[in-house]
Amino acid sequence: MPSPFIQTLILTGKLAIYTTSILLVIGLPLSYFMAYARFRFKPVLEALVSMPLVLPPSVIGYYILVAYSPNFWFGKLLSEWFDVQLAFTFEGILLASVVFSIPFMVQPLTNGLRAVPVNLREASYTLGKSKTTTFFRVLIPNIKPSLITAIALTFAHCIGEFGIILMVGGNMPGETRVASIAIYDEVQALNFDAANQYALTLFLTSFVILTLIYTVNRKSDAWKMI
Amino acid sequence: MPSPFIQTLILTGKLAIYTTSILLVIGLPLSYFMAYARFRFKPVLEALVSMPLVLPPSVIGYYILVAYSPNFWFGKLLSEWFDVQLAFTFEGILLASVVFSIPFMVQPLTNGLRAVPVNLREASYTLGKSKTTTFFRVLIPNIKPSLITAIALTFAHCIGEFGIILMVGGNMPGETRVASIAIYDEVQALNFDAANQYALTLFLTSFVILTLIYTVNRKSDAWKMI
Amino acid sequence: MENDIIELDVQKELVSAYGRMVLSIQISISAGELVVLFGESGAGKTTLLRMIAGLTTPDNGTIKVGDEVWFSSARGINMPPQKRNIGFVFQDYALFPNMSVYNNVAYGQKDRDKIFIDELLQNFGLTEFANRKPEKLSGGQKQRVALARALARKPKFMLLDEPLSALDAGIRTSLQNEILKAHSISNTTTLLVSHDLAEVFRLAQKVMLIQDGKIKGFGRPDDIFINNQISGKVQITGTIVKIETQDTFYLLTVVTGMNQIIKVTAFESDIAELTEGDRVMVFSKAFNPLVMKL
Amino acid sequence: MENDIIELDVQKELVSAYGRMVLSIQISISAGELVVLFGESGAGKTTLLRMIAGLTTPDNGTIKVGDEVWFSSARGINMPPQKRNIGFVFQDYALFPNMSVYNNVAYGQKDRDKIFIDELLQNFGLTEFANRKPEKLSGGQKQRVALARALARKPKFMLLDEPLSALDAGIRTSLQNEILKAHSISNTTTLLVSHDLAEVFRLAQKVMLIQDGKIKGFGRPDDIFINNQISGKVQITGTIVKIETQDTFYLLTVVTGMNQIIKVTAFESDIAELTEGDRVMVFSKAFNPLVMKL
Amino acid sequence: RIAAAADLRYAMDEVVAAYKTGNPQAILEVIYGSSGNAFTQISNGAPYDLFFSADVIYPQKLHEAGFTIHEPVLYAIGRIVLWSASVDVSKGISVLSEYPKARIAIANPSHAPYGLRAEETLRHYGVFDGVKPRLIYGENISQAAQFCLTGNAQFGIIALSLALSPNMQSKGSYFLIDDVTHKPLQQSFVILNRAKDNSLALTFAEFVSSPQAIKIFKKYGFVCN
Ligand SMILES: Nc1ncnc2c1ncn2[C@@H]1O[C@H](COP(=O)(O)OP(=O)(O)OP(=O)(O)O)[C@@H](O)[C@H]1O
Ligand SMILES: Nc1ncnc2c1ncn2[C@@H]1O[C@H](COP(=O)(O)OP(=O)(O)OP(=O)(O)O)[C@@H](O)[C@H]1O
Numbered sequence A, B: 001m002p003s004p005f006i007q008t009l010i011l012t013g014k015l016a017i018y019t020t021s022i023l024l025v026i027g028l029p030l031s032y033f034m035a036y037a038r039f040r041f042k043p044v045l046e047a048l049v050s051m052p053l054v055l056p057p058s059v060i061g062y063y064i065l066v067a068y069s070p071n072f073w074f075g076k077l078l079s080e081w082f083d084v085q086l087a088f089t090f091e092g093i094l095l096a097s098v099v100f101s102i103p104f105m106v107q108p109l110t111n112g113l114r115a116v117p118v119n120l121r122e123a124s125y126t127l128g129k130s131k132t133t134t135f136f137r138v139l140i141p142n143i144k145p146s147l148i149t150a151i152a153l154t155f156a157h158c159i160g161e162f163g164i165i166l167m168v169g170g171n172m173p174g175e176t177r178v179a180s181i182a183i184y185d186e187v188q189a190l191n192f193d194a195a196n197q198y199a200l201t202l203f204l205t206s207f208v209i210l211t212l213i214y215t216v217n218r219k220s221d222a223w224k225m226i
Numbered sequence C, D: 001m002e003n004d005i006i007e008l009d010v011q012k013e014l015v016s017a018y019g020r021m022v023l024s025i026q027i028s029i030s031a032g033e034l035v036v037l038f039g040e041s042g043a044g045k046t047t048l049l050r051m052i053a054g055l056t057t058p059d060n061g062t063i064k065v066g067d068e069v070w071f072s073s074a075r076g077i078n079m080p081p082q083k084r085n086i087g088f089v090f091q092d093y094a095l096f097p098n099m100s101v102y103n104n105v106a107y108g109q110k111d112r113d114k115i116f117i118d119e120l121l122q123n124f125g126l127t128e129f130a131n132r133k134p135e136k137l138s139g140g141q142k143q144r145v146a147l148a149r150a151l152a153r154k155p156k157f158m159l160l161d162e163p164l165s166a167l168d169a170g171i172r173t174s175l176q177n178e179i180l181k182a183h184s185i186s187n188t189t190t191l192l193v194s195h196d197l198a199e200v201f202r203l204a205q206k207v208m209l210i211q212d213g214k215i216k217g218f219g220r221p222d223d224i225f226i227n228n229q230i231s232g233k234v235q236i237t238g239t240i241v242k243i244e245t246q247d248t249f250y251l252l253t254v255v256t257g258m259n260q261i262i263k264v265t266a267f268e269s270d271i272a273e274l275t276e277g278d279r280v281m282v283f284s285k286a287f288n289p290l291v292m293k294l
Numbered sequence E: 001r002i003a004a005a006a007d008l009r010y011a012m013d014e015v016v017a018a019y020k021t022g023n024p025q026a027i028l029e030v031i032y033g034s035s036g037n038a039f040t041q042i043s044n045g046a047p048y049d050l051f052f053s054a055d056v057i058y059p060q061k062l063h064e065a066g067f068t069i070h071e072p073v074l075y076a077i078g079r080i081v082l083w084s085a086s087v088d089v090s091k092g093i094s095v096l097s098e099y100p101k102a103r104i105a106i107a108n109p110s111h112a113p114y115g116l117r118a119e120e121t122l123r124h125y126g127v128f129d130g131v132k133p134r135l136i137y138g139e140n141i142s143q144a145a146q147f148c149l150t151g152n153a154q155f156g157i158i159a160l161s162l163a164l165s166p167n168m169q170s171k172g173s174y175f176l177i178d179d180v181t182h183k184p185l186q187q188s189f190v191i192l193n194r195a196k197d198n199s200l201a202l203t204f205a206e207f208v209s210s211p212q213a214i215k216i217f218k219k220y221g222f223v224c225n
């Protein structure tokens, strides 16, 4: 078994990667819808998607915790039908993390899609391509900077997420004890050296990953509309 | 004197508005630089700007607290030269909030600026307009969706910010006790009704504000490059 | 299909230079025909093509192609552009910035046909640029990519919005041949917008004259233009670019149209009111020119 | 200034249709001259204008305007475009999507001169669109806004990249007059790209022939074109659009250049190898046309 | 699995270590946090066997809600101290008035038991109204200690157990506050329903009241009887 330090870091990475991947799958169609669909209550949907930012994480965490509990219909349904209890498990914090990182994925993507000139889509349609093909072959490649920002923000936010996980996850080593919780713990224990060690590792790893991401991004800097 | 409830909400609003305004002033030139400047270590700068997301807020809060303390050069400088102590004051949480909301302002703006076709800038230059005029009269109006996203994200994030303020603010009523802290407090004290009341007010107010912002944004939906 | 007659009956309100204008077009176009749209800037040519392509929705009317209804405001039908089997060249090109020239051209093909694409690139003078991003092309090169991209798909119905406007005479002629070739090989019904009368005569089987959103004429080019403008004699308008004195007369150099230069002799009396730069008509009552094939 | 001679000596490496190509231009242009750039697609015309405007940096060389050095690779000088007091019309317009037509045109003016702008819009047939966003304009309308925007600033140096390519003959002629007017009133040095030979003759004081990045000719249009192509007689190239049979001979309709239609009589023997669509040269050994001022 | 209040951190670690020397194969996991958080989580089904709170109220509430198998058991009484990194505090509470601008960190009295006791003490000495504007509230007692340690607050009223911890001991001085000036800090624990058939949990609960464990608690400044 790896040391708790390594175990915590692996768990943190796993949570961040899973959350980002899941949100990519959800976020792409959602952003497409938000960017191009025209319906009356779109501003309401947009505001809803931003909501996770507005509420303090600890509060959101509290409400999620309540929702997961077997006394609540959602938790009851899960435990009775699937024999699943989400609170204090990795799956539980993953779900919470996915729900509350949505704005980080969706906002940059939506903006990126909006900035793509209409006639590129039109050109693709006149070439007989479906909306799906157009999305993957014309839109996505042309919003690469936004896509990368979305991934980077989501990933980074997951690594830093703390309030929700503290509430919902409860600091279980190997299961829900991610780095942010571990650091908090060490600070609380006044073990500043251990906290610094975590913080530094986190900082450096993320820094390197983000620098790499942005280096790749560099090539697709400003572009001219053709 | 208004009730603690109102006082807390006013303080929260004040913090969010001040932070957003200050970040707008800092973020616009910074994004401009990030979007168009070409230098070798740009990915490093970009990664640095995203860093506040990666570190858990409570950790960042802790480091800020250390930085503010009279034992540290920064705190020492402030207290010796200006007789200012930042910890546990509104100015202190404002500064912390500004520093750590930077990515929310800068990322969308940078992306927006990058998506503006180069030849619009060029056209403005050939019409004898300086970079500043071009920025305000050509670039900014053409990235309105990104600008609005940036403002909305920053504003929302400030309202929800919790970990840092908890660390740096010290929960002083009327000074640093913003809504997110108050809610946490009430949950800890098992006053779930009061907590729900705060959360609901926060939720509804933010929801209305964001819906309004996005409604204004609507008109500048997708645009064609001319 | 060979007998897919295209029946247009569409209305759309627009703003023209003289205020509100209703674009209102009723016409049948036979399958396989090459029709050139000719009309002033702002007459509604682009809008008409966009309505046929399904990119702009008419206020009301119907668009039928053979038995298929592409649009019908009465029946609430509006087939999306990707189903309409068309090729469209945009006035502003709309190339995909993320793809190389080759991939732009190949994008629309259902079955990748490398030989055909290579041939297209060759004929369009683009071989050297196959792996370039469109951003780095000149205006005329972009326009050629846009045309090649539309042709690569071999659609049943071609909509070309000023596909050659940015090109010089040489390459223009060779691309006109490409359009004619594509048209004759697969018998594609083609609608092409052009401002250039010579191009109209060179390409059009039929001309559709559009003015202020209405059809002002539809028929063979010589019926539309020649009978209106010419009454049997040679009449050439042009600009005097040079007046030279010979012994007893003057030699005028008149430039007409695209590439035409005529030398005209004139006498003192004729020349009195003429100066270089004047626009003149050159005509002849007795004119026996010869023709020679080029 | 009246005697701001423009001295160009610039090199830049580009990729042409035939592989690497060095754009290399050495020339002096007198102040107040109207020079038309003429050359094939991809010859380097746009790039040359962009280098003068300061939008593209030459690999090396110098650009001097009077006593001012705009660019010098040797001395490390590169004046930014906003200091160069130029007007530029982009091949792809580059209108500001956020501003109305009026504001696009007014944007470049230092001192707001409403009367001048209104007059410009009037002459450009854009009055009706003053409050519209460019997005809702037709291609030709956009092009007119781009030209009006550049003229509104009354710059000392005009760089026009195919400013009239999307326009039909009618509006084209009237905008050519606007360009000439602007040029003659304020004696603006003007560089204009055109593919249209008639336009060259109509506008140019000097023509700069560019081929593969090099200057192949610089001089008065008739020196550049006429002496090369014509040897004293009328020689008109065109396309046969119609062959009609008369009693003993044939009547050919030949379309030349932009708007020119010529009827030619021909005999059985002449006609043998001719069909409609053929490109022909019409010439005459004995031709006595008359001219009439329009 | 044990949920324990933050102030127990050092003492509990040692108690667990002592227990393990007697029972080497036992697997004990202690998770520290604020008592309030632990309470909220347990109420919502957190998988803990034992809950060591910093007061008696949270265990009592859990008991009333039927989450426990018995009444709360008192295991220790906490003491509070006045602590400072920069100032000699041996004179007691009166030094607070000698530094009229200095800030004083305490835990949040609205939910942290240590904060409430600190407030009572200040009231007892009659200085509460005077120092109230200078009070800084930590989320829990550990955070109040951080405020002092970093020097942002010159004084703090914190748990003796923290003042004795290796990280604070060498960094400042403390003054033990007389326990008559405030109500006692009764720290209780409960065995949760989940541990019903868990012999390990039950024996560990017994071990906590053993002389060996009491000695450890005392070493960290707790009062046990
Ligand atoms: N950004 C660039 N980088 C490298 N090569 C370029 C770039 N832009 C254009 N070129 C190449 O330089 C050559 C000249 O381009 P330029 O745009 O100056 O041509 P042009 O004479 O304006 O042609 P057109 O009449 O088609 O507009 C072309 O072959 C083009 O492919
Ligand atoms: N999106 C739009 N909404 C309303 N009016 C429009 C829109 N697009 C174009 N128009 C107007 O409709 C008229 C016809 O435009 P259209 O683009 O069809 O002209 P066109 O014949 O293609 O002209 P050009 O030769 O200049 O390209 C113009 O007066 C134009 O201003």
Ligand SMILES: [Mg+2]
Pocket: C045, C046, C047, C091, C161, D138, D139, D140
């Ligand atoms: Mg058009």
Ligand SMILES: [Mg+2]
Pocket: C138, C139, C140, D045, D046, D047, D091, D161
């Ligand atoms: Mg060009």
